């Protein structure tokens with residue numbers, strides 16, 4: 277169905293008119309005027325709690341945003357996704373990462389195939405394999421148990437498992453050390469190989485397509501390194517593959533008995549739930565991997581059934597849309613107040629920006645509003661001591677998602693209160709800021725002269741009124757992590773529906789890949805690069821000259 281341009285819709289116009297005043301509201305006043313603001317603008321779901329009260333909006337704004345969500349067909353797109361319709365229009369594919377976390381016994385027929393059955397058959401394969409590796413029954417070519425696992429993959433075949441393995445560090449197997457190699461830069465593989473022993477290392481070659489240049493080069497390097505001390509016959513004990521491409525796996529020389537399949541209806545950035553999560557299942561064990569899937573499924577059920585007014589992914593998405601559209605927020609900063617979530621911002625970058633970093637609508641028209649903001653971030657409190665200065669006093673308004681756990685999974689005294697105090701203080705500071713009067717009073721308390729006060733005063737003012745969300749969970753456990761990822765996945769779908777972009781393709785990554793192939797041929801061959809612009813030609817010539825040094 278062709279949607280009308282976003283800015284021409286009745287509900288967008290109503291919101292835009294509301295925004296002319298709402299965008300100037302002061303959150304301090306909104307909190308002062310309504311003692312019920314916190315209970316009104318918070319929501320619980322699947323073990324997560326979202327506080328979106330520290331945004332420049334009120335219940336009427338939320339009502340208008342939800343009207344827009346209805347008008348843009350958020351519910352029908354959501355239902356079409358869950359039903360397995362081919363909502364990835366440019367690739368004619370279903371989008372069914374949600375099917376990967378459906379409980380056993382639930383059928384979902386797509387193209388005549390019960391994919392619920394297929395998903396659980398692969399989960400059984402994962403259970404069997406991970407049990408054997410973890411127990412020590414799976415032996416390397418000299419009869420020793422596996423001690424190191426190297427996941428070779430990039431993009432969605434790296435970011436999800438790497439983030440989740442780190443996030444669930446405290447649930448990990450004590451013998452198994454996990455490594456992730458993604459970069460075509462040989463320094464990445466070199467560093468990993470320096471830490472492992474071929475006798476006790478398992479390589480997982482993880483690639484949906486099994487054609488991705490970086491992964492194929494890295495996998496070839498690992499194979500070559502392994503064969504320096506072992507034989508071809510030893511490969512099956514040390515190399516397994518995760519892919520949708522059985523032919524390419526066989527052509528690479530990996531026994532397809534050691535291949536964990538998945539399907540074209542799983543997008544790369546939505547694939548951690550599939551066999552791409554094999555490294556995670558190895559690290560935490562199949563039981564916790566199942567909890568991880570169950571946490572995501574709980575969020576799926578919430579997203580599918582909760583009224584929009586209490587629907588956490590919808591609310592998170594619509595608040596984000598409001599900030600992007602009406603506060604001109606060109607970026608979104610993610611601040612996990614949990615060290616083990618240090619890779620979560622990087623994971624969200626792919627999820628959000630590869631999904632919604634689009635400039636044409638599903639029907640090919642150029643969009644008439646900005647789309648996905650730049651997503652970035654770093655663990656609090658480290659971020660506070662690096663770039664929070666800009667967020668507090670810089671010229672742009674950057675919304676922040678604070679993510680924290682109410683309880684720690686360690687028992688070191690004093691740390692968790694200090695961490696939470698920082699998290700809550702930052703969201704308060706961004707919201708309240710510091711007025712001129714308050715800044716002056718602080719300086720007067722220091723008994724400074726009037727001249728000194730006048731000099732310092734402008735630097736001590738914080739404009740405040742800067743929006744943030746706070747997402748809390750009890751502890752960072754497998755289920756909560758599953759729910760958190762699913763929350764952001766569904767947020768992405770909702771925003772994609774509002775902007776009417778296809779959140780499930782990624783054509784924008786193709787051009788560079790093709791050009792890199794051409795340039796690589798020039799770098800390694802004798803052809804002089806004359807067909808590029810003078811900059812690209814010049815850079816290639818420099819690199820070729822350096823090869824002869």
Ligand SMILES: O=P(O)(O)OC[C@H]1O[C@H](O)[C@H](O)[C@@H](O)[C@@H]1O
Pocket residue numbers: 430431432433482483484485486487488491544545630782785
């Ligand atoms: O899993 P693969 O087929 O190797 O793909 C790995 C990644 O590379 C591609 O270029 C896409 O941008 C990503 O969406 C994908 O996750």
